[in-house]
Amino acid sequence: MLHRPARRLLARTHVLHYPFWSNESLLNAFDSSASATRVAARISTGALDRDHSPNGDRMGYHWPTPGKEKSWRQQTYSTGFRKVEALQQGMAEMVPHAVPMPSDIRHADLVVNRSDHLKAKPRLDPIELKFGAVYTDHMLQVSWKEGPGWTGPSIDPLAPLTLHPCAQVLHYGSGCFEGMKAYKGKDQRLRLFRPDMNMERLSQSAARLTLPEFDKVELLECIKELVRLERDWVPAEEGFSLYIRPALIGTHPFLGLSPTREAMLFVVLSPVGPYFPSGLKPVKLFVETEVVRAYPGGVGDKKVGGNYAPTMLPQLRSAHRGCAQVLYVLQDGLPGGGLVGESGAMNVFFLLQENGMMELITPPLDGLILPGVTRDTVLAIARGFGNIKVSERNLRFDEIEHAAETGRLVEIFGTGTACAVQPITGLLKNDNTEITIPFDSEAAAHWLAKPPGMALAQPGSNEPFSLCGRLTRTLIDFQYGYVESPWSVPIDP
Numbered sequence: 001m002l003h004r005p006a007r008r009l010l011a012r013t014h015v016l017h018y019p020f021w022s023n024e025s026l027l028n029a030f031d032s033s034a035s036a037t038r039v040a041a042r043i044s045t046g047a048l049d050r051d052h053s054p055n056g057d058r059m060g061y062h063w064p065t066p067g068k069e070k071s072w073r074q075q076t077y078s079t080g081f082r083k084v085e086a087l088q089q090g091m092a093e094m095v096p097h098a099v100p101m102p103s104d105i106r107h108a109d110l111v112v113n114r115s116d117h118l119k120a121k122p123r124l125d126p127i128e129l130k131f132g133a134v135y136t137d138h139m140l141q142v143s144w145k146e147g148p149g150w151t152g153p154s155i156d157p158l159a160p161l162t163l164h165p166c167a168q169v170l171h172y173g174s175g176c177f178e179g180m181k182a183y184k185g186k187d188q189r190l191r192l193f194r195p196d197m198n199m200e201r202l203s204q205s206a207a208r209l210t211l212p213e214f215d216k217v218e219l220l221e222c223i224k225e226l227v228r229l230e231r232d233w234v235p236a237e238e239g240f241s242l243y244i245r246p247a248l249i250g251t252h253p254f255l256g257l258s259p260t261r262e263a264m265l266f267v268v269l270s271p272v273g274p275y276f277p278s279g280l281k282p283v284k285l286f287v288e289t290e291v292v293r294a295y296p297g298g299v300g301d302k303k304v305g306g307n308y309a310p311t312m313l314p315q316l317r318s319a320h321r322g323c324a325q326v327l328y329v330l331q332d333g334l335p336g337g338g339l340v341g342e343s344g345a346m347n348v349f350f351l352l353q354e355n356g357m358m359e360l361i362t363p364p365l366d367g368l369i370l371p372g373v374t375r376d377t378v379l380a381i382a383r384g385f386g387n388i389k390v391s392e393r394n395l396r397f398d399e400i401e402h403a404a405e406t407g408r409l410v411e412i413f414g415t416g417t418a419c420a421v422q423p424i425t426g427l428l429k430n431d432n433t434e435i436t437i438p439f440d441s442e443a444a445a446h447w448l449a450k451p452p453g454m455a456l457a458q459p460g461s462n463e464p465f466s467l468c469g470r471l472t473r474t475l476i477d478f479q480y481g482y483v484e485s486p487w488s489v490p491i492d493p
């Protein structure tokens with residue numbers, strides 16, 4: 001049993017550094033050590049430190065070395081468990097400053113259990129291959145518990161999860177997810193597209209739901225491993241890709257409302273074609289003013305399940321009126337009433353023209369809009385085109401109506417990982433009036449047929465105009481690696 005003064009010291013010192021270790025679990029860990037009193041006393045000197053290694057932040061301790069002020073020692077005591085083990089072996093004598101630490105996700109710990117039953121790959125037909133309906137043979141999973149932290153990770157045959165019926169995600173929606181894609185270019189190489197942005201957004205979503213933090217670099221390395229293992233599932237055809245769906249859920253079986261003490265992160269893969277069966281053919285949106293998707297202070301900018309489930313009813317209603325999705329517009333009378341938001345599955349862009357000048361507008365990242373990776377990429381590409389003013393600004397629906405009435409509404413399109421760039425040809429209002437935006441499919445096809453890199457070049461004076469087509473071609477060139485860019489991350493061995 002740890003001496004009472006040492007218990008008091010520990011209770012005072014660790015909590016600032018180790019939010020995931022409860023006082024009790026830390027004290028219990030140290031109880032098992034013969035030399036714990038001495039270690040506890042040394043911890044109180046505050047030499048505990050953070051290592052900013054290329055693999056992310058890790059906790060450890062500093063070891064006094066003759067001739068050097070201090071050198072970093074972490075390898076032996078990289079996890080709370082290993083530390084306790086070391087203490088049990090009497091090594092605490094040699095440890096000037098050490099504290100149990102929760103472990104993080106580590107690619108080096110990844111275990112691969114291959115499936116014996118590999119499924120047949122689907123036919124690449126844009127209609128037959130429904131988005132998100134076919135899954136590959138394996139999944140990645142990692143578990144987390146308050147105290148020890150992350151354990152695993154492992155790649156296992158795809159299988160149902162076993163969850164306690166009181167798991168928090170099932171009752172309180174404590175779950176967030178990501179959508180990213182792997183592409184196989186004509187050179188047969190595998191590439192991810194700006195995956196660091198997905199890791200960052202997953203981390204932000206998790207933090208908002210008090211789900212555990214994780215090492216973004218290490219998780220990404222594990223995801224790359226999963227994609228490499230499933231490389232034969234990555235379609236080698238433009239317009240097709242392997243959709244990657246990481247999800248992080250609170251699994252603690254507890255009906256009280258409090259941050260989860262257990263969680264699970266898993267990643268599944270699904271070969272996909274176009275999100276909308278219509279492909280690059282335009283869709284119609286229903287202008288939804290009665291249902292609010294996001295409001296200031298809410299979670300509209302996080303990829304949490306709770307943002308999506310309530311959008312299915314309006315989506316169903318819009319489908320009955322011949323629309324593929326809805327466009328959320330804040331109700332008149334509310335603060336911000338009349339402002340355009342997003343569609344729920346896509347960010348939305350409007351191209352207006354005024355006195356011969358084009359302006360591409362999308363609502364700003366003000367907390368109501370999901371910070372889409374494709375959104376950010378389209379903004380950057382369009383800014384690079386040079387001849388279009390690109391604005392992230394608030395836009396009222398009546399501004400769009402007025403632009404349509406005066407012939408200044410040139411294009412509308414949605415963006416998202418799943419749908420890439422989706423032309424929109426109509427906005428149907430509740431009173432059945434409709435704004436129609438002509439979609440020039442020939443002009444779009446002209447740009448889609450451009451050789452790699454050529455969509456970036458300034459258009460010739462005789463070329464037809466299709467921002468949607470030009471952006472789609474440019475995006476494909478980057479995603480499939482036809483044009484080198486730091487956004488495209490090759491993941492071959």
Ligand code: COI
Pocket residue numbers: 178179180344345416417418419
């Ligand atoms: C994505 O674009 O990746 C999404 O998560 C949208 C989802 C509704 C399919």
